[in-house]
Amino acid sequence: MSISVQLRHQFQGFALEAQFDVPSGVTALFGRSGSGKSTVIRAIAGLFAPDEARVVINGRVLCDTGAGICLPPHKRRIGTIFQDARLFPHLSVRQNLDYGRRFSARDVPEAEVAQMVEMLGIGHLLDRRPAGLSGGEQQRVAIGRALLSGPDLILADEPLAALDEARKDEILPYFERLRDEVSIPILYVSHSPAEVARLATTVVAFEAGRVTGQGGAVEILGDPNLMPAGVHGAGALIPARVQAHHADGLTELSAGGVPLFLPTLDAVLGAQVRLRIAAQDVILSPARPKGLSALNIMPGTIAQIRMGEGPGVMVSLATPAGVVLARVTKRSAAALDLKQGMPCHAVIKSVSIARQTVARGAVPLGAGEVRDGK
Numbered sequence: 001m002s003i004s005v006q007l008r009h010q011f012q013g014f015a016l017e018a019q020f021d022v023p024s025g026v027t028a029l030f031g032r033s034g035s036g037k038s039t040v041i042r043a044i045a046g047l048f049a050p051d052e053a054r055v056v057i058n059g060r061v062l063c064d065t066g067a068g069i070c071l072p073p074h075k076r077r078i079g080t081i082f083q084d085a086r087l088f089p090h091l092s093v094r095q096n097l098d099y100g101r102r103f104s105a106r107d108v109p110e111a112e113v114a115q116m117v118e119m120l121g122i123g124h125l126l127d128r129r130p131a132g133l134s135g136g137e138q139q140r141v142a143i144g145r146a147l148l149s150g151p152d153l154i155l156a157d158e159p160l161a162a163l164d165e166a167r168k169d170e171i172l173p174y175f176e177r178l179r180d181e182v183s184i185p186i187l188y189v190s191h192s193p194a195e196v197a198r199l200a201t202t203v204v205a206f207e208a209g210r211v212t213g214q215g216g217a218v219e220i221l222g223d224p225n226l227m228p229a230g231v232h233g234a235g236a237l238i239p240a241r242v243q244a245h246h247a248d249g250l251t252e253l254s255a256g257g258v259p260l261f262l263p264t265l266d267a268v269l270g271a272q273v274r275l276r277i278a279a280q281d282v283i284l285s286p287a288r289p290k291g292l293s294a295l296n297i298m299p300g301t302i303a304q305i306r307m308g309e310g311p312g313v314m315v316s317l318a319t320p321a322g323v324v325l326a327r328v329t330k331r332s333a334a335a336l337d338l339k340q341g342m343p344c345h346a347v348i349k350s351v352s353i354a355r356q357t358v359a360r361g362a363v364p365l366g367a368g369e370v371r372d373g374k
């Protein structure tokens with residue numbers, strides 16, 4: 001399973017030159033607004049013809065301008081999910097789903113439809129019209145319709161952007177289930193670091209029409225060069241395992257052997273989780289702090305210090321749990337005399353690791369990354 005994309009296009013005032021090769025799983029196309037993510041999605045879907053393009057999904061060439069190949073959108077075997085659900089208002093949920101199924105290149109058996117309806121929790125909505133559904137319910141139906149078209153690839157372009165926080169939390173677990181239970185690769189566009197940390201197995205980082213980094217989610221999200229110091233919401237992704245549930249309302253995780261405490265997590269002992277530690281929630285201390293109320297102290301070594309344009313500095317700390325990013329002020333970095341290679345401790349309050357930022361599922365590990373407890 002692989003997705004290979006090479007695109008080149010010149011708009012007036014914007015040049016797109018993107019190339020990435022990614023495996024199956026959820027690949028997040030991540031970057032600021034205007035960096036070219038949606039243009040890439042439209043080109044892969046066949047909704048836009050770039051000057052030069054080569055897109056190959058699992059060995060099947062969807063377009064190759066050099067060879068004069070360009071399949072129309074309906075022959076690409078791609079399911080799309082956009083910000084707005086784009087359901088047919090005059091059709092029931094069941095008919096909307098059937099519509100997707102009709103375009104499938106293969107026969108989708110009833111049992112598979114029933115399984116998908118169950119997975120998305122939309123069985124009780126089948127006879128209703130889209131207008132009567134919440135935004136989150138509509139989006140679940142849109143996911144179902146995309147899946148039933150029997151796609152080789154799902155393109156999801158900011159599928160949560162139009163939803164409020166509560167609805168986002170309602171939909172995210174369904175995308176997690178897609179990632180973990182359905183073998184169809186997903187290209188997922190987002191500019192939310194928290195969303196990317198929760199879902200992505202692979203990340204392709206975009207900046208001004210170019211790919212600035214691609215690789216495993218842990219590796220890319222933990223790279224301070226790809227997460228400029230000014231970016232609000234930058235944070236590293238840490239793989240961990242549920243170690244214990246304590247009577248005082250805290251769950252203990254083990255991240256590379258380092259204990260981390262956070263408010264009770266609804267997960268069985270031994271479960272693998274991924275947690276995002278926001279750079280702005282990390283305090284750095286060269287000496288191991290004593291007499292602090294914060295429960296989580298991770299020892300490490302400063303791997304890199306990246307100056308931002310503003311008052312902030314992004315420090316990456318190599319710890320036994322993996323890379324932890326910390327955003328501190330230039331003034332603090334100077335006062336502490338932070339230097340590359342220096343031992344340092346990351347201090348994280350347990351309540352700052354919000355439950356929503358802890359997601360189920362293992363994070364695929366790339367070369368050089370730390371495996372929990374090993």
Ligand SMILES: Nc1ncnc2c1ncn2[C@@H]1O[C@H](COP(=O)(O)OP(=O)(O)OP(=O)(O)O)[C@@H](O)[C@H]1O
Pocket residue numbers: 011012014031032033034035036037038039040191
């Ligand atoms: N048809 C077009 N004609 C001219 N410029 C375009 C066209 N389509 C996109 N662009 C430009 O390409 C750039 C990238 O746009 P795109 O929508 O792909 O970015 P994005 O990363 O998806 O942003 P957002 O997160 O805001 O959706 C923008 O500067 C946009 O103005």
